[in-house]
Amino acid sequence: MDHVKFVEMKDGDKEDYDFLTEHEIEFTRGTADRLLKALVGLDEGLSGYKITRLGHSLQAATRAYRDGADIDWIVSTLLHDIGDIFAPYNHDEYAASILRPFVREQCTWVVEKHGDFQIIYYGEHVGADPNKRDMYKDHQYFDDCATFCARWDQNSFNPDYETLDIDFFAPMVREVFARTPYDPNVVQPGVQVALQNPTAAEHRAL
Ligand SMILES: [Fe+2]
Numbered sequence: 001m002d003h004v005k006f007v008e009m010k011d012g013d014k015e016d017y018d019f020l021t022e023h024e025i026e027f028t029r030g031t032a033d034r035l036l037k038a039l040v041g042l043d044e045g046l047s048g049y050k051i052t053r054l055g056h057s058l059q060a061a062t063r064a065y066r067d068g069a070d071i072d073w074i075v076s077t078l079l080h081d082i083g084d085i086f087a088p089y090n091h092d093e094y095a096a097s098i099l100r101p102f103v104r105e106q107c108t109w110v111v112e113k114h115g116d117f118q119i120i121y122y123g124e125h126v127g128a129d130p131n132k133r134d135m136y137k138d139h140q141y142f143d144d145c146a147t148f149c150a151r152w153d154q155n156s157f158n159p160d161y162e163t164l165d166i167d168f169f170a171p172m173v174r175e176v177f178a179r180t181p182y183d184p185n186v187v188q189p190g191v192q193v194a195l196q197n198p199t200a201a202e203h204r205a206l
């Protein structure tokens with residue numbers, strides 16, 4: 001059997017769906033590498049900045065790493081702009097959807113909302129409300145998103161910063177996307193982990 005027997009889903013039998021489930025599992029194993037490839041594809045996107053989108057993503061992840069952040073933060077930061085390829089008007093939500101099954105809820109929320117928080121840095125120049133983030137002011141993760149933008153995102157457009165390359169982060173991406181999707185021990189609703197960990201940061205200094 002190399003493909004299913006049906007042409008309409010309603011006509012499939014157990015053999016067909018067992019076959020598809022197996023294929024799906026095999027395909028899912030490649031998610032991390034497909035994402036890494038897509039990230040490299042970001043290199044071609046969005047010109048005008050002093051560095052490419054890939055360069056920005058790597059720089060943001062490098063800053064997270066050097067701040068002593070944990071693996072959920074680092075991988076989420078690396079992928080936070082991956083939506084730029086297909087979803088320029090809601091790139092944050094797109095990235096959050098990719099991450100949601102595999103990282104802590106806190107990180108997904110921050111990635112999902114980072115666009116609304118980033119506006120504080122440029123809203124006045126483009127006729128947008130710089131304080132758009134205020135709509136989340138009572139949210140548990142408000143400060144985390146503000147810190148994410150301040151320390152890792154808005155400042156990661158510097159061509160002179162010493163950025164780690166994608167091979168450094170690839171094993172972390174593979175580890176995160178090999179997790180059991182939606183595992184409560186991974187998603188950890190309500191659990192808050194600081195973005196900065198000075199002890200870890202000390203060992204990761206340049
Ligand atoms: Fe972004």
Ligand SMILES: [Fe+2]
Pocket residue numbers: 056060080081153
């Ligand atoms: Fe960004």
